[in-house]
Amino acid sequence: MAQARTAPGRSAPGRAALTRSRLAAVAALAAILSLSLIAASLLGARGGGGGGVSPSVAVHGASQVERLLQGIPQEAGVLGEPAAPVTLVEYADLQCPFCAEWAVTTFPELVDRYVRAGLLRVELRGLAFIGPDSETALRTALAAGEQDRLWHVVELLYLNQGGENAGWVDDELLRGIARSVPGLDEERLLAEPGSEAVGARLAEAAAAAEAAGVTGTPWFELGPTGGDLRRLEVSSLGPGEFRAAIEALLAG
């Protein structure tokens, strides 16, 4: 640096010019690359790149559902520790408004209070009697179960539920849900609803519902894990009666 200051007069402007031209070249290259990346990102987010429609933001309730279920084990249709002493079985149609009501009023409290503590496991037995949207929704949820994320998809479907058979379970919603659940493989989720494994689970739940005499949803069964599950009849879908029944089983 000392040499630079005492260098002959003609080399200093030469060096400055070289520095300026270098900076200009670098700035131009950087500008072109950055703008290309930004354009690619915007096109990708709007679905222009792939031709498919994809929402630019996560679906409604994504972070709320992630907070609720974060860190809780899931396997296929079961949420909670396999060794939890009490099991709650829910028969539900994902288009049923009362099922959605239960999912937002009572389910989160049961998860926070009992499932997270390893005291309760909740099993979904999905039915699709309301119509075509029920079956699409259920098959997608069961496909998510193959990736152990069924409950994320179920909760997000309830939170984004539309009118019965209004065609609300469309590709855009399902892609939005797939992208909102961390760790869920979108392409696999959308490819699997027609798989044999999903068909088998669907049939299994329908058979169980018939055996249990289910006549409407939501329909609940509660009991000791691995033991005799009994129908839990409630007068309201609020958390009170569920808490009382679970506490009684835990105490006994």
Add this chain to the structure above:
Amino acid sequence: MTDRGLRIVVGGLALAGAAIAGYLTHARLTGTTVTCATGGCETVQSSAYSEVLGLPVAVVGLAAYLALLGTALAANDLARLTGAALALVGVVFGAYLLAVQVVVLDAICQWCLASDAVMALLAAAAVGRLAPDRVAALLPRPLRTATRPAASR
């Protein structure tokens, strides 16, 4: 400051950036949840803006930091020019992603902010490598004399 000094700064910052991007890449590829004090990391990581050209942004960032580390290992003009251009792209793209977080997603990811800060410092050092004399003139005197060759004292 000498080119060697700036190379050390660029290398160190590139390692820090690679650690952040590596963590986000790992979380993305394994489906694990990112530790997040700001609460918006998952929203950001799972949004449609978390990918560019079919690649997770975290992977692109990791590649950029590793390339910057590569430019710090060489002392030639190509390395200096590539390093400066890459770091400037990083800063501009990082600023765009920050704008997306604030304006579109309404969710902030702390790891992205940390990466933005590292990239900004990195860009200053990488651009500085194009004109080390000017960088030296900006530094406080003790640092300047420390890098002056012994023979000129």
